[in-house]
Amino acid sequence: MAQLMYRQAVAAAIAQEIERDPTVMLIGEDVGAGGGVFKATEGLFERFGPSRIWDTPISEQAIIGTAMGAAMTGIRPVAEIMFSDFLATCWDGIANEIAKMRYMTGGQVCMPLVIRCANGGGVHFGAQHSQAVENWAMAVPGLKVVAPSTPADVKGLLAAAIRDDDPVVFFEQKELYAQTGEVPEDEYVLPLGQANVLREGADLTLVALAGTVKTALETAERLAADVGQEAEVIDLRCLVPLDVQTVKISLAKTGRLVIVEENPRPLGWGAELTSILVEEAFDSLDAPIIRVTTEPIPLPSSPTLERLARPGVERTLEAIRRL
Amino acid sequence: MVQQARSATDIGVPDPEGIYREMLRLRHFEEKAYELFLDGHVNGTMHLGVGQEAVAAGAAATLRPDDCTLGTYRGHNHVIARGAALDASFGELFGREIGLCKGKGGSMHLTSVEHGHYGSYAIVGAHLPIACGTAWSAKLRGADSVTLCFFGDGTTNIGAFHEALNLAAVWKLPVVFICENNLYMEFTPIGEVTAVPRPAADRASAYGLKPIVIDGNDVEVVYAGIAEAVDRARRGEGPSLIEALTYRHKGHSRTDPARYRPEGELEDWMTRDPITRFVQRLQEAGWNASDLERIEREVIEEVGAAAERALASPPPPESELFTDVYCAGETSWRS
Known part of the structure; x- marks a missing residue:
């Protein structure tokens, strides 16, 4: 066991999966050399480089669409949308495209991607950077929705989300990013859908x-x-x-x-x-x-x-x- | 405008008969679909691409089977040009078991991954970023496959167009964006709602791309223009944006009689019909009129037989309702 902060557990899970599976990619704004605005991806760029960690412009529709196109063709993207409030800027891609594509095509594609975002209040950012919107995602058939409460669960559930063949919206609690807890150092995966x-x-x-x-x-x-x-x-x-x-x-x-x-x-x-x-x-x-x-x-x-x-x-x- | 120098005898496509046959298949598929819509066999609405066949047929001829294409709700032409079976395409319009998407997608979502066609998208602009993704994926996998993304002129005023163009340029993605400028965004002339005369080409320089406008009703020009962009993408030299000038002979959707078109416009464009023009070219090159007519008769027969097979197919079994939501076959959002 290691003592890790919630945000470090995010990076630990992504590192575990990048090492295990050559198709796992991280994509998003400031996720690379910047380490993420919440430092949740710190160290990944230094460790895995630009071939696995992809910085994007501030273009949420492009991030989500790119993740989707890649997911349909053999890649497992982990896309970061910095704040869950910003899901509204790319909700078409999530709710109309990603969630429905498998069904609309009669099962011709799988959509193995994860959309990570910082969710919830408690950090006094005001109305556009503090919302808890996990119910938005729950309301869309075709998506899976995960929201961990501890660093260990972050590692185990994010790893499971990345391995899952369906699209998962992964809500990280921004208030908890600095919370520490015991996290298994070895390969760690939890099942989705178990309270x-x-x-x-x-x-x-x-x-x-x-x-x-x-x-x-x-x-x-x-x-x-x-x-x-x-x-x-x-x-x-x-x-x-x-x-x-x-x-x-x-x-x-x-x-x-x-x-x-x-x-x-x-x-x-x-x-x-x-x-x-x-x-x-x-x-x-x-x-x-x-x-x-x-x-x-x-x-x-x-x-x-x-x-x-x-x-x-x-x-x-x-x-x-x-x- | 990119103009190809050409002689009377050399047709500027690799398989002239194949291209001719393909354009006819697209045309007669749409005509048959229209007829069957009036008979009540087609569900929902339908957006026909009659008049725009040269773009789909010419573009598809430039591709390898491992290349990706993405299209729009006016997308029958593209999926068929990639090789999707006519009966399965009709079947999808009719909501039958034989349908490309098992009857779950409908006219606006024709998809045939088996033929490299990764979807028809009914939210304007949504698929341009997705095309970035299939192109990025090829790059990540070390494959030299290319993505072609078809969209209409109306798309050039939506945010996703600009986000996708910028990202494709910054990441040098192997993707060719093809704007089928048919002059109308739904019911409104594109020129009335766009700040520049060429809705796609005039935006190219904003993303460091060359402005390219081609005659989208000349299949030889289409083939040449797109082949060049595809080769460029395959060589790793990045994306292209092509504006193909064309015209839809019908209204926006089935319920639109297109009364907003100025008098004479349709007639003028009919003189530039892509199939009529190609027939003239073939005849100039020595093709026999009776052979061309025979091919058309064969195509009409092929299309008619495909429609019959689709009409004979049953609706999807009720057990299909809950399949294909999740990959592992879960039928519930509850564990």
Whole structure:
């Protein structure tokens, strides 16, 4: 095991896959000699050079299109879109082209590519550099959606995303880039679509993803200390494929569910999860499912306001009190 | 304008009969498709390339089987010129099992990877960056294959056009961008909405490229102009942007009677019909009119038989609904 920062785990995963597979390429703005604006690709250019690490102009449509054309013809590109907010500038390529090409052609192509982006708030960048948009990607059939919460998961899930034959949108939590954790030094790959039960408890279930996992864990500790209730905490890790089964098993045990999600409330991923559980696990529910989300507003820059808008420990505890 | 010096006897394409036959196949495919659309066999809409056959046929003749092509929703010509079967192409228009895409794509998404045709794209401009990708891939794999990307004049005003041209030039990608300038972006004359007279060629210098305008209704000129650009790309000398002047005889899509065209314009362009012109050239070179007519009859028969086979094909089985979403055969977004 090595102690790595979340951002270093990104580079570790890409390095692992570049070494293993000669068709893996990294492409994006400032990903090369610059090492990435979040330093998530630091050292890769020095190690692998310009034949594997490709700096592009500020041309998101060109980045996504180029990745797609290459993916259809034998390359496994890892394309960086610097901030997930910028997915909107190349959403045609992602939602209309990449996601649909295999289906529209009756299976004539595979689309083995990864679109990495820095997602979420907490760093006071304001409304165009702080959004959590994982629900955008989840809403498009044909895409897979991954959002890791720890450095180890970054390495294992990014490696899996690169090896996957389908297009994966990989949301890196920008608030977590500097967080450190134990990461396996040897080859490490996790399966996509397997949620992770991070804390066991019989009183209620907290489901979280990426940045809200920490919130859920802290909430669970506070709950145990304050009122002696034990919360089970589930990190979904992926929105597509969505591991509903793990949540159902937990819910059957606890009967109560709070979802902590960073995307804004309307049609956030928790709404889909809630809908599924109401249809398929109604008998397990002892109380209404409660969702704690980012408020449906453009995110303010001021830390004071931004903190109020995002789902934190206090708001989650308050939601639990309403159960 | 690139003009080829040519003699009456030397036809400037490697296989004149093959090119003639190909242009006829494209023409009669479209005419048949139109007829069958009126009979209610074609789903959705349809964008015909009647009048633009010389570009697709001339371009395809410059390519090797391992070269890539990408086209647009006005894309029947290109996929067929690359070698896609006529019955499978009709079948895709009709939403049948025999279709190139198993009936899942439709008229606007004809694709035949087997023939190097990596898609027909229905979002204007979307495929220019994708063409950069297939070209980049060839470069990465050390292959000397080339990508040809067809698009219309309207595309030159969309952002993806400019992003793709710039990246292709900066990375010196083996890609040839071919603008089929048929004078209209949908219903609007391209000149009314474009800052420069030549929508593609006048933008070339912005990307360090040579402005190239060719007569897109002269298949010999098309062949020569595109062959030069393809050779350049294959030699590693980077991308080209070619503006081929042509004209669509029909409206934008099936529902468009094209009443916005000035009187006499269509008639004027009909005198420059690419097939009529090539027939004249062949006759000048000594081809026998009766042989040319026989070839056309054969093609009409071939197209008719292909349409019949497609009409006889069943719709895709219901089990196809959930296939081809993911590669490993997953049928659900849930694990």
